[in-house]
Amino acid sequence: MKIIADTGKCVGAGQCVLTEPALFDQSEEDGTVIVLNDTPDGELVEKAREAVNICPSQALSLEE
Amino acid sequence: MTATEELRMPVARTCPFSQPEQYVRMREASALTRVQIPGGKEAWVASRHEEARQILGDRRFSSDRFLPNFPFLAEGGAAILTNAKQKAMIGMDAPEHGEARREVLGEFTVKRVEAMRPRIQEIVDGLIDELLAGPKPADLVEKLSLPVPSLVICELLGVPYADHDYFQQRTMALIRRSTTVEDRKKASEELREYLSGLVSAKEKDPTDDLLGRQIVKRRDQGNYDHDAMIGLAFLLLVAGHETTANMISLGTIGLLENPGQRATIEADPGKTLLAVEELLRYFTIVEGATARVATEDVEIGGVTIKAGEGVLVLGYAANWDPDVFESPEKLDLERGARHHVAFGFGPHQCLGQNLARMELQIVFDTLFRRVPTLKSVLPVDEIPVKEDATIFGLYQLPVTW
Ligand code: SF4
Numbered sequence: 001m002k003i004i005a006d007t008g009k010c011v012g013a014g015q016c017v018l019t020e021p022a023l024f025d026q027s028e029e030d031g032t033v034i035v036l037n038d039t040p041d042g043e044l045v046e047k048a049r050e051a052v053n054i055c056p057s058q059a060l061s062l063e064e
Numbered sequence: 065m066t067a068t069e070e071l072r073m074p075v076a077r078t079c080p081f082s083q084p085e086q087y088v089r090m091r092e093a094s095a096l097t098r099v100q101i102p103g104g105k106e107a108w109v110a111s112r113h114e115e116a117r118q119i120l121g122d123r124r125f126s127s128d129r130f131l132p133n134f135p136f137l138a139e140g141g142a143a144i145l146t147n148a149k150q151k152a153m154i155g156m157d158a159p160e161h162g163e164a165r166r167e168v169l170g171e172f173t174v175k176r177v178e179a180m181r182p183r184i185q186e187i188v189d190g191l192i193d194e195l196l197a198g199p200k201p202a203d204l205v206e207k208l209s210l211p212v213p214s215l216v217i218c219e220l221l222g223v224p225y226a227d228h229d230y231f232q233q234r235t236m237a238l239i240r241r242s243t244t245v246e247d248r249k250k251a252s253e254e255l256r257e258y259l260s261g262l263v264s265a266k267e268k269d270p271t272d273d274l275l276g277r278q279i280v281k282r283r284d285q286g287n288y289d290h291d292a293m294i295g296l297a298f299l300l301l302v303a304g305h306e307t308t309a310n311m312i313s314l315g316t317i318g319l320l321e322n323p324g325q326r327a328t329i330e331a332d333p334g335k336t337l338l339a340v341e342e343l344l345r346y347f348t349i350v351e352g353a354t355a356r357v358a359t360e361d362v363e364i365g366g367v368t369i370k371a372g373e374g375v376l377v378l379g380y381a382a383n384w385d386p387d388v389f390e391s392p393e394k395l396d397l398e399r400g401a402r403h404h405v406a407f408g409f410g411p412h413q414c415l416g417q418n419l420a421r422m423e424l425q426i427v428f429d430t431l432f433r434r435v436p437t438l439k440s441v442l443p444v445d446e447i448p449v450k451e452d453a454t455i456f457g458l459y460q461l462p463v464t465w
Pocket of ligand 1 (some may be wrong): 011012022054055058
């Protein structure tokens with residue numbers, strides 16, 4: 001599984017970071033998403049799914 | 065629901081613990097409902113979670129408050145937006161909106177907000193010291209709910225807290241539906257004048273606070289604009305105040321009324337952050353900010369919303385949608401449902417949401433740890449609620465301990 005982030009769509013709500021700080025961070029400059037680990041495994045897979053579902057701007061998607 | 069009399073918005077919220085009958089009926093009947101709104105106009109209401117998220121995430125819906133059919137829940141509408149040049153990002157669309165938002169987003173990242181934690185804890189502790197040292201009973205709204213977010217946003221923006229009476233009174237006038245159009249306009253103008261003076265002072269001597277930093281940054285980029293700064297300051301000051309304050313009051317009464325629930329976070333403060341999500345969902349205090357106008361015909365929820373028609377996304381109804389939240393009327397602090405729309409959804413989702421979350425987390429943890437015997441003086445049905453405000457909350461919460 002691979003996490004794809006579209007920083008153009010990201011509105012910097014930080015919900016992904018709250019969901020899993022091991023996977024996501026935000027740019028200090030403009031608050032948009034930075035994927036720290038785009039190939040999660042184990043428990044992180046569920047966290048990645050939750051982040052995709054909760055992101056308000058459809059900036060995150062998963063390539064299965 | 066055939067009589068148009070029944071399909072009028074706004075509906076007064078009289079009880080913090082139950083949803084207005086009309087919301088329940090609208091949601092059960094259809095995803096979108098045609099209603100009457102103030103000023104003799106009509107609008108659509110979206111009351112289900114699915115369509116609420118769809119509309120708020122769809123760029124064919126505009127947030128421009130100057131559009132003729134923008135649905136306002138209070139008389140007067142755009143009349144209070146005295147100066148189009150000071151338009152805040154809440155009323156912008158793409159691409160202008162994204163640009164404006166990115167200018168300040170760096171100030172609100174999860175990390176930046178986390179760095180404010182020790183100071184916010186200090187503020188909350190200081191206020192609880194004062195509460196405990198003062199007479200009983202005390203009004204929690206005055207002693208805690210209002211000053212916490214007020215002190216925090218003033219420090220962050222660089223607005224002197226000593227002036228808080230001035231802007232708190234005007235903010236309150238702005239969000240009260242019973243305020244006359246004239247008075248609301250006046251409050252808005254006075255607030256803008258005050259902020260204009262403040263911004264001018266910071267232009268001469270940029271202080272190390274959000275407004276000062278924005279001035280320096282935008283000057284460096286060559287896009288500094290005095291009016292845009294007033295629009296930003298206005299939005300952040302007003303939004304930073306009333307919202308969190310009301311959630312502190314309502315969350316406290318929610319926790320007081322549900323001691324069994326409260327015990328779960330008292331036993332394990334690690335659960336408070338998720339409990340805050342549930343309190344946000346349960347009370348969903350902002351109903352009017354998530355309004356839109358269709359810019360083209362859009363098919364949604366089985367109807368066609370025509371270009372130019374207004375839509376009110378009723379987050380409070382969406383957050384009690386039983387298809388998405390099981391037994392929504394139950395406050396369940398361990399529900400773990402983070403997909404509520406209390407902060408809105410889509411590109412406009414609340415900029416300060418992570419600051420609000422942290423303030424609420426710190427307040428509830430600290431308040432119940434330090435004042436374990438806290439109780440409300442009045443029974444719930446006698447606590448004065450803000451029936452007439454566009455942001456729901458409590459006017460007073462007399463407590464003792
Ligand atoms: S949740 Fe979505 S919008 Fe928010 S920071 Fe993450 S990717 Fe961006």
